Every structure is written in C-alpha cells, then in structure tokens.
Amino acid sequence: MPLNLIFDLYRNLLYIIEEVIRKDDMIIKESDLGKLPYLGAVIKETFRLHPPAPLLLPHKALCDVGIGGFVVPKDAQILCNVWAIGRDPTVWFNPHEFMPERFLDVDIDYNGLDFELIPFGSGRRICPGLPLAHRMLHLMLASLIRKFDWELEGKMRPEDMDMTERFGLTLHKNVPLVAIPIKI
Ligand code: HEM
Numbered sequence: 001m002p003l004n005l006i007f008d009l010y011r012n013l014l015y016i017i018e019e020v021i022r023k024d025d026m027i028i029k030e031s032d033l034g035k036l037p038y039l040g041a042v043i044k045e046t047f048r049l050h051p052p053a054p055l056l057l058p059h060k061a062l063c064d065v066g067i068g069g070f071v072v073p074k075d076a077q078i079l080c081n082v083w084a085i086g087r088d089p090t091v092w093f094n095p096h097e098f099m100p101e102r103f104l105d106v107d108i109d110y111n112g113l114d115f116e117l118i119p120f121g122s123g124r125r126i127c128p129g130l131p132l133a134h135r136m137l138h139l140m141l142a143s144l145i146r147k148f149d150w151e152l153e154g155k156m157r158p159e160d161m162d163m164t165e166r167f168g169l170t171l172h173k174n175v176p177l178v179a180i181p182i183k184i
Helices: 003-020 030-035 037-049 130-147
Strands: 065-067 070-072 148-152 179-183
Touching: 003 037, 003 130, 030 037, 030 130, 037 130, 130 148
Parallel strands: none
Antiparallel strands: 065 070, 148 179
C-alpha cells in the first residue's frame, strides 16, 4: 500500500475508534478492544510485514527430526525466518502490500497455532509476554491515534519515508520514524 494511503488508513482508524467509543469516554479501556476489529487487523498486518523478532530466538534440535522430507540433525541450531514467512507469495495474496483487510474475514491469529503468523513464536517456548504485549499494543495504538493528530518531521511527505529495515535479533527501521504529535 502506498504510504499516502497509510495516512488515509490512519484517518479511517481514528474515525472507527471515535464511532465505537463513546465521545465522553476519556480513556480507551480493555473492554473496548473487542469492538475494534480493524485496529486488530492493522496490528496483525504490521506483525506480518515487520515482525519484531524476524528469526524468533535460536532453538536447538534435541535429536534427529524428520520434517517436511528433510532431516534436522541433533544439535542443529534452528532459526525460524518469520520475516520470510510473512512475505511468502504462496501463503499471502499480494504479500508486499500493507492490507489489514486481509485479516478481517479470516480466523488467523498470532497465538502460535496459525503457523503463517507467528511473531511471538509457537509451542512451549512461545513468548510468555504475549498477553501483555497484545493488550498494551492495542491500548497504546488506539490511544495515540485517538488523542493526537500526527505529522511527519520537517513536513516530510509520507511517500518519501525511508522504510528500509535493519536486521538483527530485533527488527528496526533503518531510519527511525520521527512523528510530531499535535494535541487535538
Ligand atoms: C510485541 C511484543 C513482543 C514480541 C513480538 C515478542 C516476541 C518474542 C519471540 C519471537 C520470542 C521467542 C519465541 C521462540 O523462541 O519461539 C519471545 C520470547 C520471550 N519473550 Fe517476548 N515478545 C514480545 C513482548 C514480550 C513481553 C512484553 C515480555 C515480558 C513481559 C516478553 C518476554 C519474553 C520471554 C521471557 C521470552 C523467552 C521465553 C522462553 O525462551 O521460554 N516478551 N518473545
């Protein structure tokens, strides 16, 4: 999705949040989150394209394991490339497009059971902070959108933003985002 459309999306999110949450309610509450499926879809789409831990954490095979026709030998170190899974064209339609709508009518979640979207990992070493991160991300993003208007530093146009990523244990924007909050 072109970046100027992402700003339209931001306006849409604000509109939806205002529609759902009563105007006189000052603070977005956890009980409001179930009424904001589009917000959830935006967060899932962000995790799909920009997983904070692009290779999860290193794992090690305890014994030889056969999987999908391959043998993973005992003691092999395993890095799970969730960044690549999120952009796999055999799994995702238009994988490089930022399209939150793709999550609206499907039952794909990041709870570790849907292997096409596992930003928190899966299985017994799944991130124990998932429930906290899930709540905080929704509450913080909804509050930031609702309480402020935003503009880019130096009147930069959204389409001129440098979206390249810097890989490491965690994934960062190569050029950090600087956005200016304007109190509404
Ligand atoms: C957006 C937020 C977060 C993301 C995307 C994330 C992602 C991950 C990932 C991918 C792993 C490795 C899973 C694996 O090895 O397969 C992990 C492990 C872990 N995370 Fe998170 N995490 C987040 C927030 C948190 C928070 C808020 C906490 C604590 C309050 C936390 C605590 C941990 C711990 C302790 C582990 C190690 C678990 C183990 O190895 O058994 N994480 N996380």
